[in-house]
Structure formats: C-alpha cells, structure tokens
Amino acid sequence: MVLEKINVSYGPVKVLHDLSLTVNEGEIVALIGANGAGKTTTLRSIMGVLRASSGSIVFKGQKIYGRRPVDIIRAGISMVPEGRRVFGSMSIEDNLEVGGAPSGMKRAQIKETMERVFCMYPILRERRNQMAGTLSGGEQQMLAIGRALMAHPKLLLLDEPSMGLAPVMVERTFESLKELNKSGTTMLLVEQNAQMALEISDRGYALQNGRVVYSGKASDLLGDESIREAYFGIKKEAVN
Numbered sequence: 001m002v003l004e005k006i007n008v009s010y011g012p013v014k015v016l017h018d019l020s021l022t023v024n025e026g027e028i029v030a031l032i033g034a035n036g037a038g039k040t041t042t043l044r045s046i047m048g049v050l051r052a053s054s055g056s057i058v059f060k061g062q063k064i065y066g067r068r069p070v071d072i073i074r075a076g077i078s079m080v081p082e083g084r085r086v087f088g089s090m091s092i093e094d095n096l097e098v099g100g101a102p103s104g105m106k107r108a109q110i111k112e113t114m115e116r117v118f119c120m121y122p123i124l125r126e127r128r129n130q131m132a133g134t135l136s137g138g139e140q141q142m143l144a145i146g147r148a149l150m151a152h153p154k155l156l157l158l159d160e161p162s163m164g165l166a167p168v169m170v171e172r173t174f175e176s177l178k179e180l181n182k183s184g185t186t187m188l189l190v191e192q193n194a195q196m197a198l199e200i201s202d203r204g205y206a207l208q209n210g211r212v213v214y215s216g217k218a219s220d221l222l223g224d225e226s227i228r229e230a231y232f233g234i235k236k237e238a239v240n
Ligand SMILES: Nc1ncnc2c1ncn2[C@@H]1O[C@H](COP(=O)(O)OP(=O)(O)O)[C@@H](O)[C@H]1O
Pocket: 010, 013, 015, 033, 034, 035, 036, 037, 038, 039, 040, 041, 042
C-alpha cells in the first residue's frame, strides 16, 4: 500500500500534512508518535472513514482513496480500532460474525474462518457464548484482532493494540501479531509503545504534528538516539 501526500482535516483544522508512507507486502511497519500526532487519523483515512482532501492511496495497484469502507474491507484491508471497541453485550461468536459480514461470506465460510480465529486464540473458543464485555482487556484485544481477521485481510491496520494491557498480555498480543505476519498478513502497527512496536517491525515511521519526521529500517530507528529520546519510555494509562 502506498499513501502519497495525503492531507486530512477535521473541519477547518488540518491534521495530516502531505503524509506519505509505504507498506510493502509481507512487512510489519510501525507508525509511532505521541498522543495527537495523527496516527489514528491516518488509519481512519486508509479505511475510508475519513476523506483526504488531496493525495492518493493505492492498495495492490487499485486506487482505494475515496471508496467506501466496506469496499476497502473487501479489497483486503481490516482495522483493529483504538480501544478495541468490541460489542460488550454481544457474544464472542456474534462479535466475530460482525467482522465477517462485510465480505459477504456464506455461513460455512464464516464458521470455517471462525475456526481459524479460535485456533489462534483458544480462549475465545472456550468462551464463545459469553458476552464480550465479560472478557479481560487482553482477551478483548484478541477478540478485536479476531474480528478484523474474519474479513480475510491481506493488510491489517492495528491502532494501539497494547494500550491499557498488562505487560504479560502485551507480550502475548505482540507474539500473536508476529505469528500472524509469518503466516502472510501484512501489518501497519500504530503504537505509542514505540520500542515494542519497532522490535517486531521491519520498518518504521515517526509522526509529529501530522508529518513524517523520521522513517527507516526498524533496527536503525531502534538505535537512533533522537528517536529513543523522543519516543521511548512513554507510558500510557489504561483506558479500560
Ligand atoms: N473527531 C475529531 N475532531 C476534531 N479533531 C480531532 C478529531 N479526532 C482527532 N482530532 C485531532 O487530530 C489530531 C490527531 O489526532 P489522532 O489522529 O487521534 O492522533 P493519535 O492517534 O496520534 O493520538 C489531534 O490534534 C486531535 O485532537
């Protein structure tokens, strides 16, 4: 996927300025930056939830900029939203079904896809009939990832998957992302936890006030003194 010089505003306030970034097939790319830098806005623009006023977004040779979110999901991009946003009063199974809905799969395919999610996160199978609101934060993150996987994405956008999770759950979540990437899912990983994100990424971009201020190989960013100073060691409080 290639974003080229996209500009995005909320009303009169411009938030993304000529933002360009590339995610190559098979990569994990980290998008790091402080609170308010424009990370979520970038992901929502890719999903077609927000409209860029100029620039282009191309995925697998197709222009996706300006298309409806459902068409973008069908083109092969899914998002795991910030704060997980699982449907708390719906069962785990029903949450997963919602994720499969945009792709227009038949019943049997939905079941088959759900089986794959259950193999990856067995705890979700055990609790399949339980309401999602009863899950812990880490389990809800698994469900949110599972729900996004229901649409068979080639590219997965993750918005702060570590936010508010206990360290052991952060580890587990990142482990499962690595596994998922090995099995062929490309990822754009938004994180305030810059160090952890870069550790599992191939390349990274740092955003500041809606502009890319650094980009490069993850290993180079990890070793860069100014990156370490600006982005490492940021702790974020739990939101749920
Ligand atoms: N719905 C909105 N309306 C107006 N301004 C917004 C809205 N959402 C985000 N912003 C502003 O846009 C900027 C980027 O926000 P966001 O993309 O959420 O940053 P990040 O995800 O990096 O924390 C911030 O200044 C934020 O206040």
